[in-house]
Structure formats: structure tokens, C-alpha cells
Amino acid sequence: MMTASRWEWLDFDEAEAKQVRDFLSQAVDGEGVDPLRLGASVRDRMADRLFPGTSTQYTRLRYVFLIPAILRRKGATVGNLSQSQMVLNVALDRANAEEKGVIGRRTPGRDFVHLYWSALRTWQFLTPLTKDDRDITVANGLAALQARASMDEEDNRLVEQRVQWEPRVVMLADQFWDSQKASGWPSIRCTRAEVDFIIEQWLALPGKPPLAAIAARLQEGRRLSQAIYPWEAAVGSFADxxxxxxxxxxxxxxxxxxxxxxxxxxxxxxxxxxxxxxxxxxxxxxxxxxxxxxxxxxxxxxxxxxxxxxxxxxxxxxxxxxxxxxxxxxxxxxxxxxxxxxxxxxxxxxxxxxxxxxxxxxxxxxxxxxxxxxxxATWSGTPEMAQRWDFRWGASVRRFVEDAENPRG
Structure with a gap:
């Protein structure tokens, strides 16, 4: 598995970065080998239509909330972000020994902030004040969270910001640190409030893709994570x-x-x-x-x-x-x-x-x-992309749905 440090160059182009990460993540058992050159232009485009903001690299839904939490922590800087993530990764591993999908378990230095950043952008955890999506960077997101309290008596920003976070995201980030003394902290499972928020963000996705339909069913209390393939999930009245x-x-x-x-x-x-x-x-x-x-x-x-x-x-x-x-x-x-x-x-x-x-x-x-x-003669001898495509459902989306079905508390 590639370490995050070797992926840092990918952060300059988010769309290309996610595509490359998707390809690399499927290198196990030949599924990342694309002999007929259909993976990126067919499989990944279809996956983006079904489940925008997702990647086969994603394991647990709560990481999208851990990102603003770690950027919100007092004293967070771009320079100390790697160390802060390592500390949190170790704590997550210790507190969630029986849970799957804790990405820092084998590699404590794993950079989940940059890895999951595309999800935050797509699901609009933050938006650009400049109207330029290129400004939705980790550095700008961190600066906005750190300077949020820097307002004058008329509520004007004392420091110019390029992005703004959804207010509920900031509230959830603060709640994460407020709960440090709770038993089992930090949990890899989402809180009820986090699940409610993510469902609303999925429902608001442009074009009402299947991910939005799934969110509507989750809001109704339906359980969809048992589906083997995404087309087996009951999406109700969402005809599109x-x-x-x-x-x-x-x-x-x-x-x-x-x-x-x-x-x-x-x-x-x-x-x-x-x-x-x-x-x-x-x-x-x-x-x-x-x-x-x-x-x-x-x-x-x-x-x-x-x-x-x-x-x-x-x-x-x-x-x-x-x-x-x-x-x-x-x-x-x-x-x-x-x-x-x-x-x-x-x-x-x-x-x-x-x-x-x-x-x-x-x-x-x-x-x-x-x-x-x-x-x-260079063939490994294992099948090459021989499994039926499920468009990230089994790799990550089904796990996200399961997390949303089973909030903590």
C-alpha cells in the first residue's frame, strides 16, 4: 500500500488525484490492472455518477468529520498537521481495536486529511468565498477554521478568508474535542448528529444521484448495506x-x-x-x-x-x-x-x-x-480485472451506508 507521503504531488489536481488513487487502490489481485483500458473512462466515470465524492480508498465515514476536527484544534498549522494526524491515528487504533477500516492501523502516519479531502469538497462541507473551487484547499480550510474566532465587534473578519465552512461542521468539530473524556474516545463510528448532517448533504447533491436516493432511504430508517451490488439497493420513488x-x-x-x-x-x-x-x-x-x-x-x-x-x-x-x-x-x-x-x-x-x-x-x-x-512473460499469473464491477459499492460506499445505519449513541 502506498503511503500518503508519496501521494502529496497528487493534491495539486483533485480530480486526477482521486482517479489515480482509485486505480492504485485496486492493485490487489490484478483488479488495478486495466488491460482493455476501460477502468478510468467507463468504470470510474460511472462510479462518479452513482456516488459522487467517493473513492475506493475510503474506509469509514467518520474520517470526513475527523478532518475538520483536526484542522479546528487549537494551534493546528500546515506544518504540524502530519504529526497531529499520527497522534490521532494511534489514538483511533487503540480505541477501536475491534473495528475495521481504521486506516492508520498499519501506517500511523497515514494522511487521511488529503485522502478524504475530495469528499468534503463534493459534499460541500466548505465552499469558496471567491466562487473559485480551486480555493478549496487544505491550507485555506485550515486557515478558515483557525481564524474563525478572529472577528471584530461588528462581526467582520480580521483575516481575509478564501473559504467558509458549513456552520454545523464547525459545531461538530468542536463537539469532537469536547468529548475527549468520554469512554471509548476517539470512536471511528459517527455520532447521530454527524449522520444527520451527512444525509442532508447527500440529499442536496446536484442531479439527485443514487447516493441522494440512498440518503433518503436512510432518513426513513431503511437498511441498505446488505445489498451485494448497488442496483440491489431499494431506492424507492427516486426514478432517476x-x-x-x-x-x-x-x-x-x-x-x-x-x-x-x-x-x-x-x-x-x-x-x-x-x-x-x-x-x-x-x-x-x-x-x-x-x-x-x-x-x-x-x-x-x-x-x-x-x-x-x-x-x-x-x-x-x-x-x-x-x-x-x-x-x-x-x-x-x-x-x-x-x-x-x-x-x-x-x-x-x-x-x-x-x-x-x-x-x-x-x-x-x-x-x-x-x-x-x-x-x-511479465504477467503475475493472477486474473486481471476479472471481477464484476460494483462501482465502489463494496470497496467503500456500502461501508459508509452501514456506518450511517449504525450511529454511535
Whole structure:
């Protein structure tokens, strides 16, 4: 896992930073490898439409409240922020030994302030007084919280501010420090007041995305965190959210089809290379291709079941324009044609026709394994992006929903 200090350069461009962090976070078991170059332009764009402000790096909802708390603490500066976070990370670990998702557990110096900053921006914990979103930086946010009390007798700021915090955020930050003597402090679980606030912020998201619909259901006391995929969550009367979730379901199935076909082709090609060249990365690491084959076969069985249930929803997706704004023109044409193949009954993802199809697509990759034995020899031997996409639901959003369902106190 990369440490936060090696990510500091990413903070200059928040949108690009989140995309890169999402990619890096999925490097486990090949899920961060994007052989067909669909991850950033299709998966991540869809995830942003469903769950704006989220990232696969996010683990627990309360971190978005710990950020203003640590910036609000008396004497906080940009210079001592790293040390303050380390102290709080250690305290969180000690007080929440049985809890999952405490990000400083293995790396006490983990920088959660910059990591979660995109969520605060998107969910409008603070807004720019200058009307320029580029001013919503950690430094400006810290300055605003530290100088909040610097007002004259007519309530004019004595120090010019570039951003302003939502007043309830400041109140919640103060409450965090006021509760230091409480049992179990600091808790990784949100308070009821924090949950109420975040639900209101999600409800106010522009365009009423599925995250807003989920917030409405949480406000009603519904429990949604048991859903395996986001489209299984009941979003009630939010028709637009239902449409978006249905779109995500179809996108996920079509892309999964191409990715499984790629993995079958990759295994076939690797076995041929293995007979000629024993010096491959997967052999050096002791990776058994038979084990990988079984895993892909199991995923294929799951795919076949899903395809049988969802095939009737794919017809609109055979038209490239239906994919907008996801992907590039080339990607949209590829995916529309992939949908057409499926609709026409070409469901044997192990076939030579599918191998040729994904090999041609992989040529957009600067290091194509299906067309170049040198690149193929560097393969780890584990599946590459073979899981069905859930658009951050399992990685972080479901945990956020569960935290909102179970406030402390």
C-alpha cells in the first residue's frame, strides 16, 4: 500500500488525484490492472455518477468529520498537521481495536486529511468565498477554521478568508474535542448528529444521484448495506436514481463479458508461452495457472447466471451513442459491438472469436500481453480485472451506508 507521503504531488489536481488513487487502490489481485483500458473512462466515470465524492480508498465515514476536527484544534498549522494526524491515528487504533477500516492501523502516519479531502469538497462541507473551487484547499480550510474566532465587534473578519465552512461542521468539530473524556474516545463510528448532517448533504447533491436516493432511504430508517451490488439497493420513488442504477448494471455486465474473455485468452496464451519459456514472472512467483483457471471458471459460471437473467436489458447498449458520456469514441464503439455480440448469442467467452476481439482491443494498451510475448512473460499469473464491477459499492460506499445505519449513541 502506498503511503500518503508519496501521494502529496497528487493534491495539486483533485480530480486526477482521486482517479489515480482509485486505480492504485485496486492493485490487489490484478483488479488495478486495466488491460482493455476501460477502468478510468467507463468504470470510474460511472462510479462518479452513482456516488459522487467517493473513492475506493475510503474506509469509514467518520474520517470526513475527523478532518475538520483536526484542522479546528487549537494551534493546528500546515506544518504540524502530519504529526497531529499520527497522534490521532494511534489514538483511533487503540480505541477501536475491534473495528475495521481504521486506516492508520498499519501506517500511523497515514494522511487521511488529503485522502478524504475530495469528499468534503463534493459534499460541500466548505465552499469558496471567491466562487473559485480551486480555493478549496487544505491550507485555506485550515486557515478558515483557525481564524474563525478572529472577528471584530461588528462581526467582520480580521483575516481575509478564501473559504467558509458549513456552520454545523464547525459545531461538530468542536463537539469532537469536547468529548475527549468520554469512554471509548476517539470512536471511528459517527455520532447521530454527524449522520444527520451527512444525509442532508447527500440529499442536496446536484442531479439527485443514487447516493441522494440512498440518503433518503436512510432518513426513513431503511437498511441498505446488505445489498451485494448497488442496483440491489431499494431506492424507492427516486426514478432517476433507479435508471442510473439499471444503467450501471448493464454497463457492468457488458464490460465483465469483455474482461472475462480477455482472461480466458490470457490463460490460453500463457500456457503456450510456458511450453517455450520457463522464465516467466508467474513461474518465478510460484503462481499456478491451474488455480487461476479455476477462479476464472468460477467467475464465468457466475457471469453465465447473471447473463441469463439480464440479457433482455442489453439491446439499447448495442448503439454507441447510448454509452455517452462514458468512454471515448473508440471505447464506445468497442463496447456497443460487445453488447451486439452478446445479444446475437455469442456467449462462449472462451472461443477464438472472443480471443481475437479482445486482442484487437488490447492494442490500445502500450504493453499488450496477447500480442507480445515479452509483455506476456511479465504477467503475475493472477486474473486481471476479472471481477464484476460494483462501482465502489463494496470497496467503500456500502461501508459508509452501514456506518450511517449504525450511529454511535
Amino acid at each position: 436514481a433507479r435508471v442510473e442504477l439499471d444503467r450501471a448494471k448493464a454497463v457492468s455486465l457488458i464490460c465483465w463479458s469483455a474482461q472475462l474473455a480477455f482472461n480466458f485468452a490470457l490463460l490460453k496464451k500463457a500456457r503456450r508461452l510456458e511450453d517455450r519459456n520457463p522464465e516467466t514472472t508467474w513461474r518465478q512467483r510460484g503462481q499456478d495457472l491451474e488455480s487461476t483457471q479455476r477462479r476464472i471458471d468460477n467467475l464465468f459460471a457466475a457471469w453465465a447466471k447473471a447473463f441469463a437473467e439480464e440479457r433482455s436489458t442489453l439491446t439499447p447498449w448495442a448503439v454507441p451513442s447510448h454509452w455517452e458520456p462514458l468512454g471515448s469514441d473508440v471505447s464506445r464503439n468497442f463496447l456497443a459491438s460487445t453488447a451486439k455480440k452478446l445479444i446475437d448469442g455469442h456467449t462462449n467467452l472462451k472461443s477464438e472469436g472472443w480471443s481475437t476481439w479482445v486482442r484487437e482491443r488490447e492494442m490500445v494498451n502500450p504493453a499488450p500481453k496477447l500480442s507480445n510475448d515479452h509483455h506476456l
